[in-house]
Amino acid sequence: MTYCVGLCLDEGLVFASDSRTNAGVDYVTTYSKMHLFNPSPDRLFVILSAGNLATTQEVINHIQRDIDYPTGAPNLTNVKYLFEAAEYVGKISQQVQQEHSQAFAKSGISGTTTLLIGGQISGQPHGLIMIYPQGNYISSSPQTPYLQIGESKYGKPALDRISHTGLSLHEGARLALVSLDATTRSNITVGPPFEVATYAKDSMQLSCRCSFDEADSYLINLREAWNSGINNVFQGLPDFESNQPQVILSSATTPAQAQAQADQMVKPQRQIT
């Protein structure tokens, strides 16, 4: 599994990713999922990836080749807008998946990859875009300044409560680490080292790119402060006992006979093995 998150703030961009990959629980490895492209001084792109590792690497390799050996076709050096970069990368992703589609179908392997691309081209605003496996894309918005790929649910509540475009880059980086830590805690296939990068708008270079391993003292302090802070907040919440509504239903439930195929849940609980 993977968890990556990007934030598009007024001050610039924040990128964060875990580094754990796996092919089953007995083949766990570490790969960076953060890819930096700074092909000319007027532009910078960061790509985060979640999905089939071979597909992702092939996409990244082809992007780099198109920069090294330009053919006149779109590449990261000549696109004029960030959305053009997303369209270009989405097209490469589709081509790579198409190339192996028959083999994937035969073996039942998912060859898809979902990507986040963020960055800036001189004269344009900075931005953050998610590229679906189908090659199309959506960008973040002032109302929803974050985009996530991979195992996104555990880390979403903190983003929903805290993120807004007025966060500083350092606050955004801290929030991204909190969101990553929540995911790691609930899903062991997401794990450190965590990579974090920040980009101050109009600078055309990363302000920081750093990696936090499991034993990193800041990561440990952050985790402990967050955990004890949340427990303290919980202890301070209004008391349940003195606040129960007066609706006490103590009789047995007699369910109605409605036959609607109302689906309370999308998929059955996965069994613990």
Added chain:
Amino acid sequence: MTYCVGLCLDEGLVFASDSRTNAGVDYVTTYSKMHLFNPSPDRLFVILSAGNLATTQEVINHIQRDIDYPTGAPNLTNVKYLFEAAEYVGKISQQVQQEHSQAFAKSGISGTTTLLIGGQISGQPHGLIMIYPQGNYISSSPQTPYLQIGESKYGKPALDRISHTGLSLHEGARLALVSLDATTRSNITVGPPFEVATYAKDSMQLSCRCSFDEADSYLINLREAWNSGINNVFQGLPDFESNQPQVILSSATTPAQAQAQADQMVKPQRQIT
């Protein structure tokens, strides 16, 4: 969708469920997912349900019929252990699903239901068990005192950080509401009214069963206190700026050429429509 959670604490049991059901986003209704059975003074059971509503109702109806018209076969009145109650309910669930299996298969509808059963039989300890759609089951443990069914991911981080068997029933009820609120915030198909029930061990009756609707002042206060508390904790976390590790990687990524089909993610991101 549905979200239900149960907690098995030293003091007793806590049950909580949302009440929103849907068949597509244009057919949203409210049903209780909490079913109480108190068939004789020496036993009490609460069943929470997540899954196909018709299957769930048929299971609950058959359980009640077996109590009303006993045949000598197992039912909730004559089982000796909580695990026997789980096996009995699991068998009924399987029978109901089997009954309609051809019709479900033809129409592509999932007829599964996942259940939580908790309670106590006199002379036995209180307990909490999850019954899979396949009819088998697992119980909670002192290390993992909670069980969830339905849309469980958003509400899991709070449970992971806060739950332990030493919580009081009121603390457990408060935690269950926090976990429900987190889920509601991130998935609009889970929603109030929230039902909460607590059971003090050896009492053979619920100490409370109450329903919190959207406008309930305690629910609103709890939500606001939790939200502002979390934001305050975040503001007080150790600063990112002065704690960055000295590993600055500013060169472009050159991915390795490994061909492993390492899967970073189980399924592609769902597209926002």
